[in-house]
Amino acid sequence: MANFFDEMMAGGTGAVREHYREFDSWLQRQSAERIERKRAEADLTFRRVGITFAVYGDDAGTERLIPFDTIPRIIPAHEWNALEMGLVQRVKALNMFVHDIYHDQNIIKAGIIPAQQIYQNAQYRPEMQGINVASDIYAHIAGVDIVRAGEGEFYVLEDNLRVPSGVSYMLENRKMMMRLFPELFARHRIAPVEHYPDMLLENLRSVAPNAVNDPTVVVMTPGMYNSAYFEHAFLAQQMGVELVEGKDLFVNANHVYMRTIRGPKRVDVIYRRIDDDFLDPLAFRSDSSLGVPGLLSVYRAGRVTLANAIGTGVADDKSIYPFVPDMVRFYLSEEPILNNVPTWQCRKPEDLAYTLAHLSELVVKEVHGAGGYGMLIGPASTKQQIEDFRQLLIARPDGYIAQPTLALSACPTYVENGIAPRHIDLRPFVLSGKTISMVPGGLTRVALQEGSLVVNSSQGGGTKDTWILEE
Amino acid sequence: MLSRTADHLYWMARYTERAENTARMLDVAVQTSMLPQSTEDAESGWRAVLGISELEEAFEAKHDVLDARNVLEFMISDATNSSSIVSCLTGARENARAVRGVLTTEVWETHNATWLEMQRRVNKVALDGDPSEFFEWVKYRSHLSRGVTVGTMLTDEAMYFLRLGTFLERADNTARILDIKYHAAKQAGLGDAVTQRDFYYWAALLRSVSGFEIYRKVYRDAITPARVAELLMLRADMPRSLLACMEQVLFNLKAVRNDVSLDTERMAGRMHADLQFASIDDVLEAGLDDTLSDFLENIFELGNRISRDFLVPLAA
Numbered sequence: 001m002a003n004f005f006d007e008m009m010a011g012g013t014g015a016v017r018e019h020y021r022e023f024d025s026w027l028q029r030q031s032a033e034r035i036e037r038k039r040a041e042a043d044l045t046f047r048r049v050g051i052t053f054a055v056y057g058d059d060a061g062t063e064r065l066i067p068f069d070t071i072p073r074i075i076p077a078h079e080w081n082a083l084e085m086g087l088v089q090r091v092k093a094l095n096m097f098v099h100d101i102y103h104d105q106n107i108i109k110a111g112i113i114p115a116q117q118i119y120q121n122a123q124y125r126p127e128m129q130g131i132n133v134a135s136d137i138y139a140h141i142a143g144v145d146i147v148r149a150g151e152g153e154f155y156v157l158e159d160n161l162r163v164p165s166g167v168s169y170m171l172e173n174r175k176m177m178m179r180l181f182p183e184l185f186a187r188h189r190i191a192p193v194e195h196y197p198d199m200l201l202e203n204l205r206s207v208a209p210n211a212v213n214d215p216t217v218v219v220m221t222p223g224m225y226n227s228a229y230f231e232h233a234f235l236a237q238q239m240g241v242e243l244v245e246g247k248d249l250f251v252n253a254n255h256v257y258m259r260t261i262r263g264p265k266r267v268d269v270i271y272r273r274i275d276d277d278f279l280d281p282l283a284f285r286s287d288s289s290l291g292v293p294g295l296l297s298v299y300r301a302g303r304v305t306l307a308n309a310i311g312t313g314v315a316d317d318k319s320i321y322p323f324v325p326d327m328v329r330f331y332l333s334e335e336p337i338l339n340n341v342p343t344w345q346c347r348k349p350e351d352l353a354y355t356l357a358h359l360s361e362l363v364v365k366e367v368h369g370a371g372g373y374g375m376l377i378g379p380a381s382t383k384q385q386i387e388d389f390r391q392l393l394i395a396r397p398d399g400y401i402a403q404p405t406l407a408l409s410a411c412p413t414y415v416e417n418g419i420a421p422r423h424i425d426l427r428p429f430v431l432s433g434k435t436i437s438m439v440p441g442g443l444t445r446v447a448l449q450e451g452s453l454v455v456n457s458s459q460g461g462g463t464k465d466t467w468i469l470e471e
Numbered sequence: 472m473l474s475r476t477a478d479h480l481y482w483m484a485r486y487t488e489r490a491e492n493t494a495r496m497l498d499v500a501v502q503t504s505m506l507p508q509s510t511e512d513a514e515s516g517w518r519a520v521l522g523i524s525e526l527e528e529a530f531e532a533k534h535d536v537l538d539a540r541n542v543l544e545f546m547i548s549d550a551t552n553s554s555s556i557v558s559c560l561t562g563a564r565e566n567a568r569a570v571r572g573v574l575t576t577e578v579w580e581t582h583n584a585t586w587l588e589m590q591r592r593v594n595k596v597a598l599d600g601d602p603s604e605f606f607e608w609v610k611y612r613s614h615l616s617r618g619v620t621v622g623t624m625l626t627d628e629a630m631y632f633l634r635l636g637t638f639l640e641r642a643d644n645t646a647r648i649l650d651i652k653y654h655a656a657k658q659a660g661l662g663d664a665v666t667q668r669d670f671y672y673w674a675a676l677l678r679s680v681s682g683f684e685i686y687r688k689v690y691r692d693a694i695t696p697a698r699v700a701e702l703l704m705l706r707a708d709m710p711r712s713l714l715a716c717m718e719q720v721l722f723n724l725k726a727v728r729n730d731v732s733l734d735t736e737r738m739a740g741r742m743h744a745d746l747q748f749a750s751i752d753d754v755l756e757a758g759l760d761d762t763l764s765d766f767l768e769n770i771f772e773l774g775n776r777i778s779r780d781f782l783v784p785l786a787a
């Protein structure tokens with residue numbers, strides 16, 4: 001893993017890259033004490049403000065901080081512009097795909113995606129078949145995970161189209177950097193991100209059911225013990241809308257209402273941060289106490305908008321991922337701008353054979369897995385771990401895909417012994433409504449352990465502020 | 472506003488106020504216990520502390536010996552005692568966390584910082600064995616929480632429900648302290664004649680509600696039980712008196728009036744009027760004990776009605 005792209009230092013010469021020069025010269029002049037003091041200040045502030053997340057199955061530290069690193073990830077405008085074009089294209093195609101799947105299924109008829117890939121997918125929702133949603137938009141908020149392997153060489157790792165989280169950290173990280181090092185913002189032209197909540201509200205209002213004039217938008221959370229509760233509360237507050245739980249809502253005469261101190265109030269758009277399965281105990285999991293009985297029927301009647309729509313998971317599953325470039329070609333008649341990571345689909349015998357023969361070089365992921373759980377990173381695993389995984393793979397090959405172990409780019413990061421490169425990814429948040437929009441940048445996650453490629457916060461990852469430098 | 476949101480705000484304020492009053496009451500108990508007294512008197516003093524919050528049984532289920540150390544531990548840091556200071560501050564913070572989006576950043580941070588700091592302080596109390604500084608701190612954080620609420624929040628429904636919680640809880644707590652102290656005084660044979668022993672007893676009660684200096688200012692005279700009762704019940708200008716609390720309860724209840732709340736408002740209005748037009752002689756003649764227990768029952772009923780009309784109804 002020694003060979004990776006360093007975001008700050010050019011390979012070979014060790015020279016600082018153009019877009020990091022100003023930052024580097026500033027950094028050289030900072031004393032270790034000042035940086036250490038600022039880091040402690042950041043830690044204290046995050047804790048006091050309560051920007052914490054819960055780790056499931058961890059009783060002792062039920063509220064933890066996500067480590068924040070003070071060295072920003074800087075992306076020059078020309079690179080970002082290309083990424084942005086690629087993201088708009090990709091998310092547009094993905095929305096068209098979900099619409100197609102729940103209507104005419106032209107992509108199946110054209111023989112591009114096998115029908116069983118759809119119908120056998122646990123995320124496919126037959127309830128959505130033939131249902132029209134506002135503006136034909138399904139994934140109103142998409143969090144697309146992107147990694148860099150080399151100069152100009154970006155790959156999409158995952159399209160998160162269900163309830164992607166992390167945007168509050170993007171916003172809080174920026175606020176923190178501006179508070180800790182205001183002088184840096186005077187020296188750089190950093191594209192702002194603070195207007196994200198306004199864009200989000202605008203986007204949600206634009207997809208309200210037809211004929212609603214002044215739509216009421218709410219954020220729906222599973223509750224304060226959910227790991228992303230901070231973000232739910234944060235977004236509701238920033239947008240100035242109510243944060244509701246399932247028990248605050250009820251269905252009456254084909255509309256959704258919330259219980260207020262002045263009686264029922266109609267709700268038109270629900271930005272729900274709760275999985276499909278828990279939305280409506282009458283339609284999905286009957287043991288769900290988080291949902292609203294009857295919600296699905298109102299939704300199907302087009303009297304309320306859910307963002308994201310029910311059934312978007314059919315498009316962000318790892319078994320569908322290999323087909324996304326074909327979707328772009330099929331729906332938009334364009335060549336995809338963003339690359340997919342080459343993927344072996346273990347359901348195919350020849351791909352399985354290749355995977356089994358190269359386990360020590362590959363990354364193998366569960367098709368329905370998320371959060372860095374249930375995966376094998378070949379080069380970082382012991383012989384025993386590989387053999388154990390081999391058995392899992394043979395037992396249920398269609399549950400897995402394999403990808404080459406990418407040399408993820410690395411960014412200088414504070415570690416115990418000073419500054420060292422650590423691997424990073426990037427999650428931009430793409431909003432789809434009447435138009436497709438996003439704030440420049442996204443959330444940069446960093447794997448804090450040396451050599452680690454797992455950036456998930458549940459696995460000890462940290463975050464950085466992400467700067468798009470305007471030219 | 473969501474009913475659940477109002478519910479969290481109301482309980483956040485009640486827990487904060489309860490933590491403060493518990494600290495006040497314990498502080499006085501600790502001060503009183505330093506006066507020369509018999510073992511029996513000391514024990515009955517600590518029993519009275521538990522009596523105020525109706526916790527004798529819960530305490531006896533956990534402790535064999537009724538002494539200062541056990542009572543303080545039970546009332547300060549025992550997380551299984553829902554009235555302990557730790558439980559109250561945790562409750563306040565949990566409720567705040569559930570509606571942090573409705574609070575200003577300053578209000579939320581105040582509650583969160585209190586909760587974080589509490590854990591360190593509680594350990595220190597256990598180590599040092601001197602809780603007075605801790606009580607001071609709890610009072611101070613409660614003042615701060617109220618101040619930052621009034622100083623930063625919009626005067627809207629959120630504020631009204633916070634204030635409603637604060638004053639309903641305070642009315643309840645003041646009535647309880649007064650009730651128990653009068654009862655204990657009777658048992659101890661304290662009469663109307665003002666002895667030195669009496670002085671310390673009533674002075675301690677006054678101090679527990681920040682009323683000692685107020686008493687001096689208002690009456691400029693010796694401390695008598697009748698005047699203490701008057702001050703804590705009927706003086707509208709004494710911020711912890713029953714009348715002052717009911718005035719605020721009524722005001723905030725009117726501010727959030729809805730289609731079904733008129734009966735509740737009427738009830739609060741009656742309670743307020745009863746205090747406003749009473750003289751202390753009437754009260755004493757009718758019996759202070761009875762007046763206070765009626766008042767406490769009414770407060771309980773009023774709380775239930777507020778829950779039913781506006782909030783998440785309490786489980787039956």
